[in-house]
Amino acid sequence: xxxxxxxxxxxxxxxxxxxxxxxxxxxxxxxxxxxxxxxxxxxxxxxxxxxxxxxxxxxxxxxxxxxxxxxxxxxxxxxxxxxxxxxxxxxxxxxxxxxxxxxxxxxxxxxxxxxxxxxxxxxxxxxxxxxxxxxxxxxxxxxxxxxxxxxxxxxxxxxxxxxxxxxxxxxxxxxxxxxxxxxxxxxxxxxxxxxxxxxxxxxxxxxxxxxxxxxxxxxxxxxxxxxxxxxxxxxxxx
Numbered sequence: 001x002x003x004x005x006x007x008x009x010x011x012x013x014x015x016x017x018x019x020x021x022x023x024x025x026x027x028x029x030x031x032x033x034x035x036x037x038x039x040x041x042x043x044x045x046x047x048x049x050x051x052x053x054x055x056x057x058x059x060x061x062x063x064x065x066x067x068x069x070x071x072x073x074x075x076x077x078x079x080x081x082x083x084x085x086x087x088x089x090x091x092x093x094x095x096x097x098x099x100x101x102x103x104x105x106x107x108x109x110x111x112x113x114x115x116x117x118x119x120x121x122x123x124x125x126x127x128x129x130x131x132x133x134x135x136x137x138x139x140x141x142x143x144x145x146x147x148x149x150x151x152x153x154x155x156x157x158x159x160x161x162x163x164x165x166x167x168x169x170x171x172x173x174x175x176x177x178x179x180x181x182x183x184x185x186x187x188x189x190x191x192x193x194x195x196x197x198x199x200x201x202x203x204x205x206x207x208x209x210x211x212x213x214x215x216x217x218x219x220x221x222x223x224x225x226x227x228x229x230x231x232x233x234x235x236x237x238x
Contacts, residue, residue: 002029003064004156004188005050010059012045018057019045020209025216027205029155032182032189034199036231037209043192046209047160050190051075065156074149076159079141085134090144093133094120097151112151119147123177139170146177157181159191163198171195175202196232 004027011021020042027033035043048054049061051073065073074097086093095108095116120126123143128136133144142162149157159178163171179202181187193199199206206222208215208231215227222228 003027003062004029004031005065005190006062007056008060008062010049010061011057012042012049013057014045014054016057020214021058023059023214025207027188027190029188030182030186032179032202032204033191033207034203034205035190035192035207035209036194036196036199041209041211043209044160047158047190047192050158072153073156073158074151074153076142076145076149076157076162078160078164079145084138084141088133090120090125090128090131090133090136091116093144094147094151097148115151116147119150122150123147137170138166139173142166142170142174143177146174150181153187155186156188157190159189161192161194163193163195171198178202 006026007023010023011018012023013019019040023046035046037043045054049056050063052063095112097119098108098112098115117126120129123146125140125143125147128140128144133141136144146157146162157178162178163174166174175198178189178191182189189203191199191203200219200223203219205218206215208222208227210227210231213227213230215222215225217225
């Protein structure tokens, strides 16, 4: 099994403020990890650390994220209102994803455009190519951003609360799309989520960040854990 990320005795924080400590876990290729926990327990800080945007306060983060086509990580952050109103075409938004691949040419080439078109077709949004991004529904916007993220990777997706603000039908459609990428294309998924029921339905592993009682393991191990019982009050076994 190919290791994608490994955290060894990691302490997370910013401006010397500790938000999580003594984290030890490993994410392998093809895993689907959901990161859960209360607000303020370090979920967003962990994502920024895995992306290399900030350094751990202590410990070691080992990354092995370069895919078969020398791509890195595809990242889908939470959207701000300003981003939702971005006045660009769908094509422009998706195509910009190739810029995350050590893109040295000042212009998009045929390969870049073919990659963008392939991912739009994969996500059934090719017919939206000429539409203005800000005119789309929330579910359509997330599929556009997912296509953009896929232009940056062929191996690892990091998603931060991707279904926030989506209606139930759009949320389920998005989850099914992520499942297909994971199962059919062996894309490693790392998703921060408050949607614990669907996290348990779709993920292979759970990382639960808690002040003094972190958990990492398979979904089945999590369902049987004391952390799950305290956090969910029996929801895990419904």
